[in-house]
Amino acid sequence: MDFFNSALGKNITFLHPAYFIISGFIGIPNINYYYVFLFFVYVVSVLGNMTVMALIYLDYNLRTPKYVAVFNLAFVDLIGSSALVPKVIDIFLFNHPTIPYNDCLVYLFFCYTCLWMQSFNLVALSYDRLVAIIFPLHYQVKVTHRLMFSLIAFFWVCAITITLTATGLITRLSFCESVVINSYFCDHGQMFRMACNDNTPSFVFSNMGTVITLWLPLAFILLSYSYIGYALSKIATVQERVKAFKTCTAHLSLVAIYFIPVLITFTIGANIHQNARIINLSLTSVFPPMLNPIIYVLQTQEIRISFKKILKFTKQYKIAVKKVIIK
Structure with missing residues (x-):
């Protein structure tokens, strides 16, 4: 992040700690059981998202614009889970709560x-x-591979730009009092609130980023x-409706x-106990990557058909191999 500081002010010195403590x-109490649960969730997330990605890659019928977005979602879930959960387990289960300053920024970014x-x-x-x-x-004309690839590329640029800017603003903060982050990862909000100099740019950008990345998409x-x-x-029959x-479920x-x-x-995060809030936030981070592939396999007919075809092919291949070995 040196380039960010150089661009904003060469003669300003900021106090950066050697490490943070998560x-x-x-x-x-009994939090070790929760770490085992997180490990289980992570394994299911990895297997599920890799399965969805493999099905879309192997089945030509799934290479449509819609499944380009589904493939990207599975990829994002896989990368996001791998960036977050193993480090959380390492920090808390294996008692490595300290994380170097630059590593914390990289962790935050991903x-x-x-x-x-x-x-x-x-x-x-x-x-x-x-x-x-x-x-x-007009679906075939309006939703093309080119459009979907362009849309996803644009979203990647937006996400990276927003996070990179937020991370860069953290480097403009001095930490002269506490280096303890009361969260389960390098939480942007917790970090800029610990600063002992003016954190207004980070606060304002955090609110703007939340609007752009959460509330506008939801709207x-x-x-x-x-x-x-x-x-x-407006559709005449209930069956057609x-x-x-069902295509939206x-x-x-x-x-x-x-x-x-x-x-x-x-809405209620400020009114619940800090420990409950942290548990809730961590579940919010790890549950979607685990459940997304399960939902698509169970609720999407094309994925189910592809999954059955792969299983049938695997079964037939094993039988053929056994016959060759016996002969």
Whole structure:
């Protein structure tokens, strides 16, 4: 982050500690069981998201614009889980609470970039469902591979730019009192609040970033489904409405899993015990990457068909190999 400081002021000296101390889960009774649970969640997340990515890559029928976004979501979930959970387990279960200053900034960058990309990816999938239901005859023209790749690339640029700016602003802060981060990772909000110099730029940018990465995507998704609901109300038969709505159930489940815990945290987070808040935030971070692939496998017909085809092919291959060995 030296380039950031150089660009903003060469003659300013900031007090950067050698390390931070992550103390979020310390003092919570029987917390070791929770670390085992986190490890289980992480393993399921890795296996599930790798399975979804493999199915989309191997099955030609799934190489559509919609599944480009699904593939990207699985990739983001895989990277986000791998960036967050192993380090959390290392910090708390193996008692390594100290993390070097620069490593903490890198940790912050990867965790938040993946978190924002989850939100943006839900917007891409929402747009896909909106066009598919409102303009079914023009879907092939309006939702193309080029458009989806461009949309996802734009979202990556936005997420990286926002997180990089927030991380750069942290380097403009001096830490002359506490270096203890009362969270389960290098939490941006906890970090800039510990600063002993003016943290107004970080505070303002944090609020702006939250609006851009959470509330605007949520508003777009809610407006999209309001429009979809209105359009479905004009369909003559109930069967057609149900059939059209079923194509949205997987995406709606992902939206609920991602945004409901965030809304709960923002609305009642200040009124609950600090330990409960940290547990809630950690679950908000690790549950969506685990549940997203499970939801797509269970609720999406194309994924289920592809999964069955792969299982059938694997079974037939094993039988063929056994026959060759016996001969």
